[in-house]
Amino acid sequence: MLSVVKTRPEPGIEILDCPEPTITHDGHVLLEVAACGVCGSDLHFYEWAPHMRGEITLPRILGHEVAGTVVEVGRAVTQFKPGDRVVTETWGGCGRCYYCRLGRFNQCMYQTRIGQKAEGGMARYVIVPDISLYNIPADMPLDEAAVIEPVGVALHSLERVDLKPGDSVAVIGPGPIGILAAMLADRAGAHRVIVLGLAADEARLDLVRRMGYDVVITDREDPVEAVRNRTEGRGVELALDVSGGYGTLSLALDLVRLGGQIGVVGMSPEAPFNPSIAAIKEVTIHGSFRRQPSTWFRAIKLVSSRKLDVRPLITHRVPVAKAREVFEILLHRKGIKAIITPD
Numbered sequence: 290m291l292s293v294v295k296t297r298p299e300p301g302i303e304i305l306d307c308p309e310p311t312i313t314h315d316g317h318v319l320l321e322v323a324a325c326g327v328c329g330s331d332l333h334f335y336e337w338a339p340h341m342r343g344e345i346t347l348p349r350i351l352g353h354e355v356a357g358t359v360v361e362v363g364r365a366v367t368q369f370k371p372g373d374r375v376v377t378e379t380w381g382g383c384g385r386c387y388y389c390r391l392g393r394f395n396q397c398m399y400q401t402r403i404g405q406k407a408e409g410g411m412a413r414y415v416i417v418p419d420i421s422l423y424n425i426p427a428d429m430p431l432d433e434a435a436v437i438e439p440v441g442v443a444l445h446s447l448e449r450v451d452l453k454p455g456d457s458v459a460v461i462g463p464g465p466i467g468i469l470a471a472m473l474a475d476r477a478g479a480h481r482v483i484v485l486g487l488a489a490d491e492a493r494l495d496l497v498r499r500m501g502y503d504v505v506i507t508d509r510e511d512p513v514e515a516v517r518n519r520t521e522g523r524g525v526e527l528a529l530d531v532s533g534g535y536g537t538l539s540l541a542l543d544l545v546r547l548g549g550q551i552g553v554v555g556m557s558p559e560a561p562f563n564p565s566i567a568a569i570k571e572v573t574i575h576g577s578f579r580r581q582p583s584t585w586f587r588a589i590k591l592v593s594s595r596k597l598d599v600r601p602l603i604t605h606r607v608p609v610a611k612a613r614e615v616f617e618i619l620l621h622r623k624g625i626k627a628i629i630t631p632d
């Protein structure tokens with residue numbers, strides 16, 4: 290099967306003919322992939338970004354934003370059967386370790402993420418454990434379903450914070466997760482949603498404007514002043530740091546009003562941060578990592594009902610053979626969410 294493979298510890302990917310996987314564990318399920326989204330982390334692996342090198346073993350088929358159909362199940366699988374339409378967690382919690390028993394499945398001590406330490410979904414078939422799977426409605430388009438995984442990341446950040454209807458929200462970073470977070474904050478009743486990005490993000494910010502949200506271009510205007518001008522001089526109740534850029538937590542601290550909250554979602558590199566400002570402003574900082582099973586159930590309802598319509602975010606649909614072109618487009622911030630389909 291034609292697959293998108295990261296073969297060597299250097300920039301690039303290869304399109305290779307790989308053997309089809311077979312079930313070797315009673316609790317595993319073989320899926321036929323219908324759609325696999327390209328994540329920011331896949332782009333980091335493509336570029337061979339230093340801070341992500343430890344997160345993958347090579348060679349590896351990339352891809353973890355998978356929607357597809359069950360083809361075959363292991364002997365111990367009782368909840369899924371061939372023909373079921375599903376989306377998959379990148380590798381579910383084991384359900385038995387300390388953190389799983391606390392209900393923190395996203396922090397399971399024994400996870401092997403697909404597309405990183407196990408073969409991923411940018412190919413016709415992928416193997417996942419049954420605990421990772423979630424059924425989706427029969428009439429739900431599978432390319433939209435592939436966006437549920439990143440929706441879960443954005444949604445979990447809002448599950449972590451305390452957003453009230455009428456609050457103002459700043460979202461730093463107009464990538465797919467940032468745009469989804471802005472849409473979710475809007476659905477949750479935010480009075481004003483302000484998305485901060487760079488001039489280079491113009492194509493993405495254009496969509497943000499068309500969705501009706503405010504845009505602040507941080508390399509063209511003073512972002513703190515621009516946000517205060519939109520919030521009666523005080524700053525926002527909530528800032529979501531979704532960019533993964535340098536120094537964004539410090540920016541978030543300046544954007545929130547006294548007593549405000551920050552949600553940290555992006556995987557930013559280490560940067561200076563002034564704790565006294567957090568103390569004086571009495572700011573609460575919430576980390577947010579991937580999502581929980583409960584997040585999946587919510588995200589599936591939101592996306593399948595189109596209460597959260599993800600279609601405007603899907604800018605590219607390409608077969609595996611064209612993956613390299615679409616990775617380049619995304620790296621240049623031209624598209625938003627690209628979907629890879631098996632050849």
Ligand SMILES: [Zn+2]
Nearest residue numbers: 328329354439
């Ligand atoms: Zn992802």
Ligand SMILES: [Zn+2]
Nearest residue numbers: 383386389397
């Ligand atoms: Zn566990």
